[in-house]
Structures are given as structure tokens and as C-alpha cells.
Amino acid sequence: MTNLEQIDKTRIPQHVAIIMDGNGRWAQQRGKERCCGHQAGAETVNKITETAAYLGVRYLTLYAFSTENWNRPEFEVQALMQLFIDSLKEETLMKNNLRFRVIGDKERLPLNVRESINRCEADTSSNTGMTLVLALSYSSKWELTNAMRLLAEQIQEGKIRPCDINEENISQQLDTAFMPDPDLLIRTGGELRLSNYLLWQCSYTELYFCDTFWPDFSANDFYDAIIDYQHRERRYGKTREQIQ
Ligand code: IPE
Ligand code: IPE
Ligand code: MG
Numbered sequence: 724m725t726n727l728e729q730i731d732k733t734r735i736p737q738h739v740a741i742i743m744d745g746n747g748r749w750a751q752q753r754g755k756e757r758c759c760g761h762q763a764g765a766e767t768v769n770k771i772t773e774t775a776a777y778l779g780v781r782y783l784t785l786y787a788f789s790t791e792n793w794n795r796p797e798f799e800v801q802a803l804m805q806l807f808i809d810s811l812k813e814e815t816l817m818k819n820n821l822r823f824r825v826i827g828d829k830e831r832l833p834l835n836v837r838e839s840i841n842r843c844e845a846d847t848s849s850n851t852g853m854t855l856v857l858a859l860s861y862s863s864k865w866e867l868t869n870a871m872r873l874l875a876e877q878i879q880e881g882k883i884r885p886c887d888i889n890e891e892n893i894s895q896q897l898d899t900a901f902m903p904d905p906d907l908l909i910r911t912g913g914e915l916r917l918s919n920y921l922l923w924q925c926s927y928t929e930l931y932f933c934d935t936f937w938p939d940f941s942a943n944d945f946y947d948a949i950i951d952y953q954h955r956e957r958r959y960g961k962t963r964e965q966i967q
Pocket of ligand 1: 743744745746747748749787788789792803912
């Protein structure tokens with residue numbers, strides 16, 4: 724018995740972002756190495772990608788590695804990089820008609836990871852199904868700093884004036900420029916924080932936190948988040964009367 728029947732298929736969030744947290748604690752609870760949790764988490768990525776695409780989500784943005792995660796022990800960082808290479812399967816992306824994109828500071832990633840990303844992005848660019856976005860070596864503060872540099876360059880080159888800076892051209896300089904802002908943000912693993920994720924883009928996103936560790940997060944848990952989202956009233960500063 725799942726909660727699928729309770730979902731209103733006409734009001735599926737267009738963009739769902741997920742902070743996939745709790746892999747390490749999931750493994751430690753089982754007396755295993757943290758990296759076993761990351762491996763189990765990769766399987767959850769496949770399952771939830773399939774679930775989201777099935778429901779008709781257009782963009783799924785998964786936080787896989789933050790710029791702060793570079794400060795983890797060397798062997799964990801290396802294991803994660805290897806896991807990204809092993810998990811990036813063009814065949815699966817193609818079979819499911821998924822478009823694949825990466826946001827984040829790609830320059831910091833090892834060459835073989837960058838090559839895998841470039842190949843998957845290029846090969847899937849004409850697919851018409853859901854866009855699967857991985858945030859890799861990503862943080863909002865990095866992204867916004869980068870956007871400000873790009874705008875400053877345009878000013879220096881005389882292409883725009885400081886008074887031309889607006890919300891739209893700031894958004895256009897972000898890595899996420901190709902997609903709408905998230906409608907729903909899910910964080911697994913029990914922490915109640917955003918950890919430098921999509922801060923600009925989530926200014927009006929509905930937030931959903933759950934205690935389940937990412938490797939245990941099921942399709943049914945995803946349905947629960949969608950159902951919860953569908954009970955929210957998105958007012959964007961207006962009154963309830965104006966919305967109705
Ligand atoms: C999230 O799980 C995955 C990454 C940050 C790469 P964690 O590794 O943060 O797991 P916990 O929070 O320590 O349990
Ligand atoms: C956030 O998880 C980053 C990812 C899920 C990739 P962390 O586990 O790194 O977050 P903090 O440091 O506990 O906030
Ligand atoms: Mg964590």
C-alpha cells in the first residue's frame with residue numbers, strides 16, 4: 724500500500740531539489756564504514772530519479788557534494804569521486820530519456836570526473852524527459868560570488884551599467900539559469916538547515932524536512948513529501964483572499 728493514490732497528478736511540483744543527507748550515520752548505525760552509506764545512497768538516487776520522472780517532475784536537483792565537503796578526510800573524498808564516476812551511466816540516462824546537468828565548481832573536480840560529466844551532459848542534451856541535475860562541488864556562496872564577478876566584468880567592459888543589475892540578470896549568471904526555481908526542497912537525515920544549497924533560488928521554495936537517512940528514503944517517502952507540498956498554500960506575499 725503506497726500513498727501514490729493521494730497525489731494530485733495535476734499539481735506535481737515542476738522542480739524538486741533534495742539535500743541527500745544521512746549516508747554516514749546510516750552506515751555507522753550498521754557498524755559499517757561511512758563509504759558504504761554513500762554506496763547505498765547511490766542506489767537511492769536511481770530509485771528516486773525513477774520515481775520523480777514517473778510522477779512528471781521536470782527538474783530534479785540533487786545535492787551530492789558541497790564545496791565544504793572538500794574538507795572531509797581525503798579517503799572519503801576520493802571514494803565519493805570514484806562513486807560519481809561509477810554511477811554516471813549514460814546508458815541508464817539515455818534509456819530513461821533523462822537530460823543530465825551538473826551545477827557547481829567543476830574546475831575543482833578531478834579530470835576523470837569532469838570527463839564523465841561532460842560526456843553525459845553532451846550525450847543527453849537532446850533528451851526530452853526529466854532533467855536530472857547533480858550539484859557537485861556546489862555551494863550557493865561560491866555560485867553567487869562567481870555571478871558577481873561575471874557581472875563586474877560586464878560593467879568593466881562597458882556592456883552594462885551598475886544600475887542595470889537586476890534580479891533577472893543575476894539569475895542568468897547562476898549555474899541554475901537553465902531551470903526554474905525549486906518548488907519543493909526536501910532534506911533527509913534530520914538536520915534543519917540548508918547547508919549553502921540554492922539560497923537565492925529557494926527564496927520562495929516550500930521546505931520539507933524528514934528524519935529518514937538518505938539510503939532508507941523510499942518512493943513512498945517521496946510521495947509523502949509531494950502530498951505535504953500539495954497541502955501548502957503558496958501566497959508569495961499576498962493574502963489568502965487574493966490567492967483564492
Ligand atoms: C550526505 O551524507 C552525503 C554527502 C554529504 C556527500 P553524509 O555523508 O553527510 O551523512 P551524515 O550526515 O554524516 O550521516
Ligand atoms: C550537505 O550535507 C551536503 C550534501 C548533502 C551533499 P552535509 O552533511 O555536508 O551538511 P552539514 O555540513 O551537516 O550541514
Ligand atoms: Mg551530513
